[in-house]
Every structure is written in C-alpha cells, then in structure tokens.
Amino acid sequence: xxxxxxxxxxxxxxxxxxxxxxRGEIAVRVMRSCKELDIGTVAVFSDADRAAPHVRMADQAVxxxxxxxxxxxxxxxxxxxxxxxxxxxxxxxxxxxxxxxxDFADACEAAGITFIGPSSDSMRAMGDKTxxxxxxxxxxxxxxxxxxxxxxxxxxxxxxxxxxxxxxxxPVMLKASAGGGGKGMRLCESEAKFAAALEGAxxxxxxxxxxxxxxxxxxxIRPRHVEIQVxxxxxxxxxxxxxxxxxxxxxxxxxIEESPSPAVTDDIRARMGKMAVDAAKACNYRGAGTIECLxxxxxxxxxxxxxxxxxxxxxxxxxITGLDLxxxxxxxxxxAKLPFTQAEIPRRGAALECRVYAExxxxxxxxxxxxxxxxxxxxxxxxxxxxxxxxxxxSTFYDPMISKLCVWGDTREQxxxxxxxxxxxxxxxxxxxxxxxxxxxxxxxxxxAGDYDTSFIERHKADLQxxxxxxxxxxxxxxxAVAVRAxxxxxxxxxxxxxxxxxxxxxxxxxxxGRTGWRGGRG
Numbered sequence: 001x002x003x004x005x006x007x008x009x010x011x012x013x014x015x016x017x018x019x020x021x022x023r024g025e026i027a028v029r030v031m032r033s034c035k036e037l038d039i040g041t042v043a044v045f046s047d048a049d050r051a052a053p054h055v056r057m058a059d060q061a062v063x064x065x066x067x068x069x070x071x072x073x074x075x076x077x078x079x080x081x082x083x084x085x086x087x088x089x090x091x092x093x094x095x096x097x098x099x100x101x102x103d104f105a106d107a108c109e110a111a112g113i114t115f116i117g118p119s120s121d122s123m124r125a126m127g128d129k130t131x132x133x134x135x136x137x138x139x140x141x142x143x144x145x146x147x148x149x150x151x152x153x154x155x156x157x158x159x160x161x162x163x164x165x166x167x168x169x170x171p172v173m174l175k176a177s178a179g180g181g182g183k184g185m186r187l188c189e190s191e192a193k194f195a196a197a198l199e200g201a202x203x204x205x206x207x208x209x210x211x212x213x214x215x216x217x218x219x220x221i222r223p224r225h226v227e228i229q230v231x232x233x234x235x236x237x238x239x240x241x242x243x244x245x246x247x248x249x250x251x252x253x254x255x256i257e258e259s260p261s262p263a264v265t266d267d268i269r270a271r272m273g274k275m276a277v278d279a280a281k282a283c284n285y286r287g288a289g290t291i292e293c294l295x296x297x298x299x300x301x302x303x304x305x306x307x308x309x310x311x312x313x314x315x316x317x318x319x320i321t322g323l324d325l326x327x328x329x330x331x332x333x334x335x336a337k338l339p340f341t342q343a344e345i346p347r348r349g350a351a352l353e354c355r356v357y358a359e360x361x362x363x364x365x366x367x368x369x370x371x372x373x374x375x376x377x378x379x380x381x382x383x384x385x386x387x388x389x390x391x392x393x394x395s396t397f398y399d400p401m402i403s404k405l406c407v408w409g410d411t412r413e414q415x416x417x418x419x420x421x422x423x424x425x426x427x428x429x430x431x432x433x434x435x436x437x438x439x440x441x442x443x444x445x446x447x448x449a450g451d452y453d454t455s456f457i458e459r460h461k462a463d464l465q466x467x468x469x470x471x472x473x474x475x476x477x478x479x480x481a482v483a484v485r486a487x488x489x490x491x492x493x494x495x496x497x498x499x500x501x502x503x504x505x506x507x508x509x510x511x512x513x514g515r516t517g518w519r520g521g522r523g
Contacts, residue, residue: 007037007327011335015039015090015114018330020054021079022094024387025403026310027054030092033326042086044079046072048395053387060086067397073097076104083113090114090333092326096399099309100127116333118287118308125283126306130154130177130215136303139282141275144173144294144302146217153177154213162194164216171219174198176205180305182252183208187219222453223294225249226261226301228276229317231325232285233332239342240273241317246292248441250364250457255434256441257313257353259320261295262412262450268299273342279306288314288329312355312404315385319351319408350412352419354438356426358400361437361466366400369393372430377422381408394431402433412450416442436466 017040020027031041031054043058048067055061062082064072072078074097083091091108093099093116102120109115126132130148137143147164148154154177155161165172165188174197176184184205188197198214206212224247232238245261246254264272276291283306290311292304314325323345332338358367374390386403394400407422409415420442426435441447444463446456457464 007324008331008336008339011331011333011337013114013333013335015116015330015334017042017059017086017088018090018092018116019044019079019083019086019088020058020092020094021073021098022092022096023049023052023054023073023398025385025401026094026096026312026387028057028387029385030094030326031057033324033330034092036324037327037330039330040088042082042088044073044082046397048393048397052392053389062086067395069097069397076101076107079104080107080111080113083111088113090116090330092116092329093309095309095312100307102127114333116287116329118285118289122283122285123308126285126289126308128177129175129180129305130213132306133215133303135282136279136306139278141279141282141303142301144217144220144304146215148177148215149213154215158195158198161198161214161216162191165194166191168216168218171221173217173219174201174214175217176201176209176211177213177215178209178211179205180307182249184214185252189219220294220296220302222455223247223296224261224263224453225254225292225304226264226272226295227290227292227311228272229311229314229325230276230280230285230289230291231328231332231338232280232287232289233338234286234335235337237338237341238277238280238285239338239340239345240276241321241323241345242347243269243272244311244313244316246313247452247454248447248456249454254313255355255457256438257316258412258415259316259351260347260412263295265299268295268301272301275301275303279303287332288325313353315383315404315406316351316353319381319383319406320347320349321345322348349408349410350415351406351408352415353404353406354419354423355434356402356405356428356438357434358394358402358431359434360432361434364434366396367394367432368396368400369431371402371428373427374429375425375427376403377405377425379422379425381418382422383407402428416448437464440464440466 018034019042020030034041041058043055043061044064045055046064046067064078091113098104100123102123105115105120125135130152133143171189174186184201186197186201188194201214202212205214226243226245228243229241243261243264244257244259246257248256279291288310290307293301294304295301318325359365360367371388371390371392376384383406384403388402405422407415407418409418423435423438446452
C-alpha cells in the first residue's frame with residue numbers, strides 16, 4: 001500500500017496567508033499546519049483572549065472587539081476587515097462560530113478571499129437538517145423515519161405536530177431544524193408529555209439559532225452515535241476515512257470519542273462508508289465533512305446530519321490514518337486533487353480522545369477561573385491539543401474546553417491503558433475539571449468491553465461519580481494557596497529568571513518576538 005501521508009503540491013490557487021477565524025485549541029491546531037506548509041498566519045481575538053496562545057503563535061494578530069462572540073468572533077464585517085488589513089488571502093473558520101455560516105462563505109468569495117471549507121451551496125443543502133434529509137434521501141441514503149412538517153419547515157401548530165408524532169409512533173425525538181449540539185432536542189416518550197416537550201424544544205431552538213422550527217424523528221432506543229469522516233476535492237473525488245464512535249455523551253454533547261468503533265464490523269464499515277460518500281456527493285461537497293449517524297443494536301444505521309466543517313474530534317482520525325486533515329483542507333482549497341484513492345487510505349490501530357473541560361466532574365457545570373498550574377501528559381503516542389497555559393483565564397464567554405487529550409495504540413486495550421496513564425499525568429490547579437470523570441469511565445467494565453451507547457453516562461451515573469478527593473480536585477483546592485505563595489515569592493529578579501512578564505505571562509521563549517510573537521506552542 002502506498003504511503004498517503006505526503007501532501008500534494010499547492011494547487012493552482014496557492015494560499016500565502018491564512019486568517020484563522022477562531023480561538024482556543026482549534027486556532028492553534030490550524031496554525032501549526034499552516035506553519036509546516038510555510039503559510040503565514042493571522043489571529044483574531046476578543047479582549048478576553050488578548051494573551052491567548054493562538055494570538056502569540058500567529059505572525060499577526062487583530063483585535064475584533066469585546067468578549068461577547070456577537071461583538072467579536074461572529075462579526076463577519078470585522079473578520080473580513082482583518083483579512084484586508086493584514087493581506088490574508090484565505091480564511092480557515094475552525095469549528096463553531098462562523099464555520100457553518102453560508103453568508104460568511106459568500107462574503108469571503110465576494111471579497112476575493114479563499115474560504116477553506118465547502119461551498120455556500122453545500123452548506124445550505126446540508127446545514128438545515130430538514131433540507132439535508134431531503135437531499136440525502138434523494139440519493140438513497142437511509143434516514144430515521146420522521147416528519148419535517150407539511151412544508152418541510154416544521155409544524156404550524158402543536159396539534160399538527162402531535163398528529164405526526166402519533167403516525168410515527170412514540171417515543172419520538174424533537175430536533176431543531178437549524179442547529180445541532182443537543183440544542184432544541186427533546187426525547188418524548190408519550191403523548192401526554194408532547195406539548196411541553198415541543199414548547200421546550202422550540203424555545204431552546206429559537207434562543208440558540210434564531211429559528212424555532214422543529215422536526216420529528218422516530219426515537220431509536222439505546223443507539224450508538226457513529227460518524228464517518230469524508231473528504232472531497234473539486235474534481236469529483238470523494239473518500240471516507242472510516243468511523244468515529246461518539247456515543248459517550250452528556251446532554252447530547254460528546255465527551256469521549258474513539259476509532260474504530262467496538263460495534264462496527266468490516267461489513268458495517270464498508271456500508272456506512274459508501275453511504276457517507278453518497279451523501280457528500282449528493283450536495284457536491286468539497287473539503288472535510290462528517291456524516292453523523294445512529295447505529296442500532298442490529299447493525300442498522302441512519303443518517304442524522306452532516307457537519308460541513310472540520311470536526312472537534314478530527315485528531316482521532318488523524319491518529320489512525322496518519323493524515324493531516326487541516327493541511328489537506330488547505331491544499332484542496334488551493335485547487336489540488338486528493339493525492340490518494342479510497343483503497344490507499346490506511347487504518348492502523350486504535351485511537352481515543354477525551355475532552356478535558358473546566359467543569360465540575362459531578363454536576364458538569366462550568367468552572368471558570370484562572371489556571372494556576374498546568375502539567376500536561378506526554379510520552380509515546382500521546383497528543384494534547386490545547387489552547388491554554390498556566391495563567392490562562394477560563395472565561396464564562398466561551399466553551400470551557402481546556403484541551404483534547406488523544407492517544408493511539410496498536411489495540412483498543414493498549415489505547416485505553418495509555419489514556420489511563422496520560423490522564424494520571426494530567427494536573428490542573430485553580431479550577432475544577434472533568435478529569436476524575438474520565439478516570440472513572442476508563443475503569444468502567446462496560447466501557448472496557450465496548451458495551452455502551454448514548455445513554456451510557458445516565459445509566460452508569462452512580463459508578464461514574466468521583467469518590468473521595470481526586471488528584472485534580474485537590475489541585476483545585478490548593479490552587480489559591482499556591483497562587484498566593486508564588487506571588488509572594490516572585491521578586492522582580494525571580495520573575496526575570498523564570499521568563500515571565502506582563503507581556504509574556506506564560507514564560508514562553510521570546511526568540512521570535514516583535515512582529516510575530518512566540519512560535520511553536522505545546523506539541
């Protein structure tokens with residue numbers, strides 16, 4: 001089998017400078033690939049992120065505005081103005097924020113800026129869930145039995161929605177047409193609870209997406225959430241890069257992902273892969289995308305939605321294939337062809353990802369504050385994609401994710417053992433994290449056996465509650481005392497010795513300061 005981890009040369013539209021329209025770990029991740037390709041980088045930041053690692057890593061940085069996303073990272077005009085002022089000829093949107101905003105993609109094109117992602121037409125076809133179901137159904141892709149409403153845009157009345165639910169048969173899922181991430185989603189098990197569930201789903205959908213349209217699906221009991229990574233170029237070449245199992249979720253938010261899925265056989269993988277490629281081709285897709293599915297206990301799978309962007313958990317796929325998905329995104333955006341066929345994409349070993357959040361490990365509530373001490377894991381086949389350092393402030397304005405901790409092993413058993421070891425090395429002080437939760441999951445017999453589904457956390461709630469004072473809970477309790485002691489000990493001379501300063505609080509090397517800030521980051 002030919003090695004496929006070498007990239008194609010730049011396409012007919014070479015990119016010279018990329019503005020990363022995002023923050024945190026994904027901004028750092030994108031910049032790393034840009035630097036390896038010798039492409040200039042531009043960071044944008046809100047006032048809350050002025051000292052963030054992605055700002056320091058970039059060759060140039062532009063302030064967008066105050067912390068609220070609507071005044072900074074979601075302001076299309078400000079992002080495009082930053083492109084113009086810095087000479088950036090391309091934008092990478094990362095995930096979240098403007099990544100699936102078709103108006104932003106259109107605005108980039110109108111300004112002569114390359115949008116590193118799919119076309120706005122593909123976004124429109126797949127971004128709205130009801131439209132996506134129509135598109136893929138026409139291509140023969142299986143979908144969960146459901147109803148998008150009389151005109152495909154939700155239901156005009158509660159009575160109309162209830163009549164549809166009766167026809168589908170309870171239990172049903174109510175889902176926001178315009179969004180994802182668990183927002184505007186409700187499981188309704190009986191007719192008596194339907195009106196309240198519909199009202200709640202509509203209210204949440206309107207708040208999250210500005211659109212209260214809700215559609216119905218037959219609820220698949222105890223399904224697994226399995227997604228397929230797809231990639232396409234502008235010449236009709238579309239491939240899949242195997243599956244990721246994202247079933248370990250809380251409140252419909254993914255917490256742990258892995259590949260291969262313990263429940264996916266070679267036959268299921270081949271059929272799901274073909275389905276995903278067909279779905280991508282149905283909307284003339286270009287770039288990296290993800291087809292999300294439900295997989296039932298009998299091996300039947302159903303299309304849920306397509307994420308028209310790079311996925312949070314893309315490192316899992318990178319670790320089992322050896323591919324750099326961000327670099328591939330850039331090359332495809334330049335007009336290059338994919339440098340491999342489906343048969344040439346390897347699948348090696350097993351990979352796990354744990355999302356490390358600044359949150360209470362019992363109640364799963366955010367734990368904002370200052371990280372007073374941070375030690376991240378290292379060693380063979382351990383990867384920590386992070387956007388924080390010791391001294392970073394975890395803000396209430398954004399997602400509280402600290403990092404994505406990923407490991408690879410020859411087997412699933414080795415990967416689990418490696419993740420246990422890595423989490424044992426992870427230390428965070430000053431805030432609470434969900435590291436104790438991850439420790440418990442990795443010790444759970446059902447998880448070790450691969451016997452889990454999307455209800456795993458709820459079903460094993462008692463076993464997953466941290467007991468006693470876990471290591472990082474002790475770290476959090478000691479954090480304030482450590483900070484006070486350190487502040488008293490740090491005379492100006494000591495500060496100079498440690499390399500920290502008001503301009504460089506993390507103590508990173510200033511060997512390439514001035515115009516560029518620090519380069520590199522934590523690998």
